[in-house]
Amino acid sequence: MKFMRVGPVGRERPVLYVDGRHVDLSSLTADIDGDFLAGDGFQRVREATDLPEVDVTGQRVGAPIARPGAVLCVGQNYAAHAAESGAEPPTTPIIFYKAPNTVVGPYDEVLIPRGSTRTDWEVELAVVIGRRARYLESPADALAHIAGYVLSNDVSERDFQLAVSGGQWSKGKSCETFQPLGPWLVTPDEVDDPQALGLRSWVNGEPRQDSRTSDMVFDVAYLVWHLSQFTVLDPGDVVNTGTPQGVALSGRFPYLRVGDVMEVEIDGLGRQRTVLGNA
Incomplete structure (x- = not known):
């Protein structure tokens, strides 16, 4: 569904x-x-x-899930993206939070923050929690706690994230409108294998990212299990599972400007189109 x-x-x-x-x-x-x-x-x-x-x-x-209690994110979860960020693939999941009020619809305007020069795109597979997940016994238990999957764009401001972060990433992730979701919440019966999905992004019609979820360092089941050891995941919570290579942080592409058009898609989860405006 x-x-x-x-x-x-x-x-x-x-x-x-x-x-x-x-x-x-x-x-x-x-x-x-x-x-x-x-x-x-x-x-x-x-x-x-x-x-x-x-x-x-x-x-x-609108976003297909209303008022998530938490938006949890996984950093550098694709080896090639870690490399383009200048880091080794992590040996344990890197976790950070986005403010839940960043969530907007898949075609809503995304606002470049005041003073920003390094706003970036990140196509991601997001998981929506359907059953409370607390101290799950193993990754094998995790999939039963997932309500469905959502196309996500983890928009980021890299100076806020890295240069003036104070040591954590949430400043660069929690700017208003920085979490487009949707168009659909797709139930697991329509996703044969969350680790076999193609995900892609474009800016102004030019290709940026093109990868598959099979390249994740930590798979979806492991991430939900891992998170449940440190925090309680409640129904409606959203987990961004990481982005592949091909973002502006790599140095291969310019950062976003007002008027640019971001498009992201994942197999079976739909496509987004968002235009950049001023905050």
């Missing part, structure tokens, strides 16, 4: 996208959020009948 949220900011309607149709879920839930996931929302949708179709033509598409 593919879940969406459609409508103005703060007034999004929960929608199921299936077989080219959009089905209104408002009679089942007020939103696609942690409460919906924790309350067997997927099962209620599967059992529902006579849900009305809705025309979403021309409407804004």
Whole structure:
């Protein structure tokens, strides 16, 4: 199943996208959020009948998960990206947080922060937690705690992240609008193998990243298990699993400017298109 949220900011309607149709879920839930996931929302949708179709033509598409309690991120989780960043691949996952209020829709404007000269793109596979994950016994237990997968762009400001960071990365990750998600929350039954997905990015139509999730240093199951040893993952939380090589930090491409167009996509998870504006 593919879940969406459609409508103005703060007034999004929960929608199921299936077989080219959009089905209104408002009679089942007020939103696609942690409460919906924790309350067997997927099962209620599967059992529902006579849900009305809705025309979403021309409407804004919001992030497919509302108000995540946490957005956790994994750094340098592709060996080639670690190399282009001037680092060896990590021997244990590098974890940092983004402010949850960075989350925006897949076509919303992304704002270059005031004073920024090094705003960067990062296509990523994101995981949405469906069941509380606390001290999981092994990575084999982790996949049962995943509600689905989402296309993510972990937008970053590299000076804020590295030059004036104070030793951690969240300054460069938590600027407003720096977390486009969607268009869909895709359930695991539609993703045969999260480690066999192609992911790509473009800036102004020019290719930037082109890789596969098989190149991750730590796979999805390991990351969820690992995180559960240090923090409690609640339904609706989002985990960004890292980005491949091909970002501006590599020195091979210019950083983003106002008016630039970022596009990112992952096999089966859709495509985003965001335009850069001024904060």
